[in-house]
Amino acid sequence: MGEGSGIPARLGILPFRNKVLLPGAIVRVECTSASSVKLVEQELWQKEEKGLIGVLPVRDGGSGLSLGTDSEDPSLNASEDVLDFPKRDDGSEEEPIRWHNRGVAARALHLSRGVEKPNGKVTYSVVLEGVCRISVQKLSAAGTYCLGDVSHLDMTRPDIEKAEKDPDIMLLSHQFKAAALQLISVLEKKQKAIGRAKSLVETVPVHRLADIFVASFEISFEEQLSVLDCVDLKARILKATELVGRHLQSIRVAEKITQKVEGQLSKSQKEFLLRQQMRAIRDELGDGEDDEDDVVALERKVQTAGMPPNVSKQAQKELRRLQRMQPQQPGYNSSHAYLELLADLPWQKASEECVLNLEVAKERLDCEHYGLTKVKQRIIEYLAVHKLKPDAQGPVLCFVGPPGVGKTSLASSIATALNRKFVRISLGGVKDEADIRGHRRTYIGSMPGRLIEGLRRAGVHNPVILLDEIDKVGADISGDPASALLEVLDPQQNKAFTDHYLNVPFDLSKVIFVATANEAQPIPPPLLDRMEVIELAGYTPEEKLKIAMHHLVPGVLERHGLNSDLLKIPKEIVMLIIQHYTREAGVRNLERNLSAIARAVAVRVAEKEYGAQLCNNVQPMTSSFLNAHCGCGVELEMDDISMVDRRTIPNALKNNSKIVLDEVMLEKVLGPPKFDDRETAERVATPGVSVGLVWTPFGGDVQFIEATAMAGKGHLHLTGQLGDVIKESAQIALTWVRARTTDPIDAGNINLLDGQDIHIHFPAGAVPKDGPSAGVTLVTSLVSLFSRKNVRADTAMTGEVSLRGLVLAVGGIKDKVLAAHRYGIKRVIIPERNLKDLVEVPSSILVDVEVLFAKRIEDVLEQAFEGGNPWKQQSRL
Numbered sequence: 001m002g003e004g005s006g007i008p009a010r011l012g013i014l015p016f017r018n019k020v021l022l023p024g025a026i027v028r029v030e031c032t033s034a035s036s037v038k039l040v041e042q043e044l045w046q047k048e049e050k051g052l053i054g055v056l057p058v059r060d061g062g063s064g065l066s067l068g069t070d071s072e073d074p075s076l077n078a079s080e081d082v083l084d085f086p087k088r089d090d091g092s093e094e095e096p097i098r099w100h101n102r103g104v105a106a107r108a109l110h111l112s113r114g115v116e117k118p119n120g121k122v123t124y125s126v127v128l129e130g131v132c133r134i135s136v137q138k139l140s141a142a143g144t145y146c147l148g149d150v151s152h153l154d155m156t157r158p159d160i161e162k163a164e165k166d167p168d169i170m171l172l173s174h175q176f177k178a179a180a181l182q183l184i185s186v187l188e189k190k191q192k193a194i195g196r197a198k199s200l201v202e203t204v205p206v207h208r209l210a211d212i213f214v215a216s217f218e219i220s221f222e223e224q225l226s227v228l229d230c231v232d233l234k235a236r237i238l239k240a241t242e243l244v245g246r247h248l249q250s251i252r253v254a255e256k257i258t259q260k261v262e263g264q265l266s267k268s269q270k271e272f273l274l275r276q277q278m279r280a281i282r283d284e285l286g287d288g289e290d291d292e293d294d295v296v297a298l299e300r301k302v303q304t305a306g307m308p309p310n311v312s313k314q315a316q317k318e319l320r321r322l323q324r325m326q327p328q329q330p331g332y333n334s335s336h337a338y339l340e341l342l343a344d345l346p347w348q349k350a351s352e353e354c355v356l357n358l359e360v361a362k363e364r365l366d367c368e369h370y371g372l373t374k375v376k377q378r379i380i381e382y383l384a385v386h387k388l389k390p391d392a393q394g395p396v397l398c399f400v401g402p403p404g405v406g407k408t409s410l411a412s413s414i415a416t417a418l419n420r421k422f423v424r425i426s427l428g429g430v431k432d433e434a435d436i437r438g439h440r441r442t443y444i445g446s447m448p449g450r451l452i453e454g455l456r457r458a459g460v461h462n463p464v465i466l467l468d469e470i471d472k473v474g475a476d477i478s479g480d481p482a483s484a485l486l487e488v489l490d491p492q493q494n495k496a497f498t499d500h501y502l503n504v505p506f507d508l509s510k511v512i513f514v515a516t517a518n519e520a521q522p523i524p525p526p527l528l529d530r531m532e533v534i535e536l537a538g539y540t541p542e543e544k545l546k547i548a549m550h551h552l553v554p555g556v557l558e559r560h561g562l563n564s565d566l567l568k569i570p571k572e573i574v575m576l577i578i579q580h581y582t583r584e585a586g587v588r589n590l591e592r593n594l595s596a597i598a599r600a601v602a603v604r605v606a607e608k609e610y611g612a613q614l615c616n617n618v619q620p621m622t623s624s625f626l627n628a629h630c631g632c633g634v635e636l637e638m639d640d641i642s643m644v645d646r647r648t649i650p651n652a653l654k655n656n657s658k659i660v661l662d663e664v665m666l667e668k669v670l671g672p673p674k675f676d677d678r679e680t681a682e683r684v685a686t687p688g689v690s691v692g693l694v695w696t697p698f699g700g701d702v703q704f705i706e707a708t709a710m711a712g713k714g715h716l717h718l719t720g721q722l723g724d725v726i727k728e729s730a731q732i733a734l735t736w737v738r739a740r741t742t743d744p745i746d747a748g749n750i751n752l753l754d755g756q757d758i759h760i761h762f763p764a765g766a767v768p769k770d771g772p773s774a775g776v777t778l779v780t781s782l783v784s785l786f787s788r789k790n791v792r793a794d795t796a797m798t799g800e801v802s803l804r805g806l807v808l809a810v811g812g813i814k815d816k817v818l819a820a821h822r823y824g825i826k827r828v829i830i831p832e833r834n835l836k837d838l839v840e841v842p843s844s845i846l847v848d849v850e851v852l853f854a855k856r857i858e859d860v861l862e863q864a865f866e867g868g869n870p871w872k873q874q875s876r877l
């Protein structure tokens with residue numbers, strides 16, 4: 001027999017519960033049960049030579065698993081043993097035990113007997129080494145333990161030698177050894193005690209090495225059994241390679257997981273440590289608490305801001321960044337400011353809209369604004385649509401008109417009617433797209449755009465936002481703000497408006513936008529296309545008077561701590577202010593003048609108040625009285641005078657101190673009248689001056705045109721604030737006049753233009769002018785110059801002239817007539833085609849201003865000069 005040739009045919013059997021001893025493996029067994037003690041005593045202790053026993057794996061019968069590869073022999077179940085290894089700790093000793101029919105013959109390497117207990121029991125500790133595989137054919141009882149009829153199972157030495165030369169086995173054993181070495185190196189890295197493992201691999205023959213290696217792993221009972229059952233060498237090496245590989249794999253996976261966990265742990269631990277240190281340093285410096293609280297407060301704010309998930313994610317990311325930073329670190333402040341903005345923005349908050357009552361809204365509009373019937377009607381329509389369909393994407397209302405006509409206050413009234421917050425964003429002079437859309441955060445000093453800033457101020461996401469002076473938006477190399485506004489006003493796009501600074505979309509669709517402009521023409525067409533233009537013209541003096549008496553005066557008095565008991569401003573005086581201190585389309589300057597008066601009166605009232613206090617606190621005494629009493633050493637007795645309550649002063653002054661504003665006081669406060677009707681007469685006193693009516697963003701205005709001639713080469717000189725169009729207009733006017741003054745027939749009379757330079761000046765104060773009008777006025781001025789006849793001082797004109805002498809229609813007739821009225825001009829010549837526009841002019845104005853019509857320039861000249869066209873007789877004009 002080969003390796004196991006010394007195995008006897010019968011061996012005492014030691015059962016191993018749910019455990020396998022493999023050949024080459026060494027185990028220590030504590031024998032405490034009666035059967036195992038008996039077995040050890042009989043088979044090992046009492047024998048002189050170290051004996052052999054059989055070790056058979058057993059498992060609890062309840063599992064129902066088939067044990068062993070051979071068919072089960074009923075006789076194998078005949079005996080039952082009480083196990084002492086491994087110990088049964090579940091108290092199920094009585095359960096049936098099923099023996100495996102293959103086991104290992106084991107040699108006792110060491111035996112020791114425990115101290116005898118008082119009850120006479122002894123125990124043994126045995127170190128066993130597996131020798132070879134055995135097969136158990138039969139079990140029989142020998143007292144309390146079992147004896148088994150066994151036969152040797154492993155290969156014989158010649159078989160092994162032969163097998164070792166088999167190329168397959170050689171290859172397999174090579175693979176196995178490689179895997180084993182790999183495992184050893186992994187274990188080495190983990191600094192596990194691997195002892196002689198490496199030399200074992202090199203020296204021990206592979207058929208033993210497979211068993212030894214497998215025995216050193218913690219593998220399941222089934223796997224141990226399967227190795228035990230691998231009698232065939234090839235199968236055993238394969239199995240062992242598989243198990244070594246698996247073990248290696250599991251170690252690596254475990255290592256990876258550990259590394260990951262350790263990495264995370266150490267990172268957070270490191271962070272924690274650093275934080276602690278940071279806090280300690282800050283405490284030491286005495287400036288820590290605020291910052292800490294600040295970040296914590298910010299975190300709380302971010303959490304309660306109601307951000308949508310994507311925004312919240314971004315905020316959390318930024319917050320983590322901020323938490324890792326020192327307040328002194330660059331970027332801390334910008335990160336903090338960014339998070340503040342994110343937390344402040346009204347992602348969820350909205351103004352509670354009250355049920356809209358159109359009657360109330362109408363009353364409110366009427367109460368806050370005088371006149372403006374059509375505009376108010378349109379606003380009511382807008383509100384009605386909003387009431388029926390709150391999410392309707394109606395047009396953006398754009399109020400267009402001169403300054404001070406109530407555009408802003410109308411927009412604010414819309415917000416009041418809807419019970420929404422009102423935000424005014426001034427777009428005047430905005431040239432950079434970043435003003436609307438914000439700067440990217442990469443820029444130093446970057447800020448959000450005005451819209452996002454406005455929403456932050458509003459604190460709700462559904463305010464009424466007034467885009468004030470939308471016509472003043474410009475464009476330069478920094479981009480075109482108008483195109484950004486296009487996105488803002490487009491209901492399709494503004495749902496996800498992205499400010500560059502914010503870098504996350506914000507929904508603007510709930511915002512109601514209203515715009516204002518002084519003129520519609522500069523607004524880029526695509527932007528204008530998204531808006532509904534509502535024009536507001538200037539006011540007549542009567543309208544201004546009513547606005548002043550009902551709205552401006554009460555407001556001004558209130559703002560200056562006055563009331564109508566202290567200051568009375570009569571109608572007539574207000575009218576004087578309108579006529580002689582203002583010359584505007586709106587009421588802004590009127591309000592300013594009224595404020596100046598109120599301030600002056602406030603000073604007087606305050607002085608009186610102080611005087612009254614003095615009077616009431618100090619008993620007035622004459623010096624003779626004082627001298628008389630003090631001089632003779634008599635103690636002075638004073639009456640106890642009660643203090644006058646400050647609030648009673650106005651009442652005290654009520655009857656005798658009411659200030660009524662009169663002309664004298666008006667002049668004292670506002671100075672001498674700034675405007676009077678004589679201005680026109682004075683200016684047209686010399687030939688060559690005519691009075692035109694023009695339309696400007698400030699409403700209608702009067703434009704004086706002065707022409708003069710001098711020796712030269714027939715050139716035309718133009719001065720004043722002029723645009724290209726009016727330059728053309730001047731050229732046309734001159735050509736028209738020249739064409740009619742160089743008539744060969746009349747040449748003798750009108751050779752004035754030959755060898756003369758003409759200088760036309762649009763005097764200072766003239767409004768920047770680039771419209772196509774003023775042609776008629778230019779011709780009249782030239783005719784006045786050449787005929788040396790003055791234009792009528794009470795007459796102003798408007799209209800464009802064609803080369804063929806036709807007077808062409810112009811716009812803004814209402815504003816122009818109003819402007820003429822402001823200047824005290826009594827006659828206005830307008831193109832015949834503008835007749836229809838007169839319906840807009842209030843009749844109160846038409847009572848004062850006579851409107852004349854002209855079809856051809858001859859009609860204008862006929863009406864503009866006293867006694868008709870001055871060149872009628874001299875030329876073909």
Ligand SMILES: Nc1ncnc2c1ncn2[C@@H]1O[C@H](COP(=O)(O)OP(=O)(O)OP(=O)(O)O)[C@@H](O)[C@H]1O
Nearest residue numbers: 368369370402403404405406407408409547551587
């Ligand atoms: N019809 C009116 N009734 C009552 N008050 C008016 C009326 N029109 C203007 N006002 C008052 O005149 C002042 C100026 O008006 P507002 O600021 O609305 O003018 P605006 O047209 O917006 O001017 P700007 O173009 O300069 O912004 C405000 O106090 C406003 O209440």
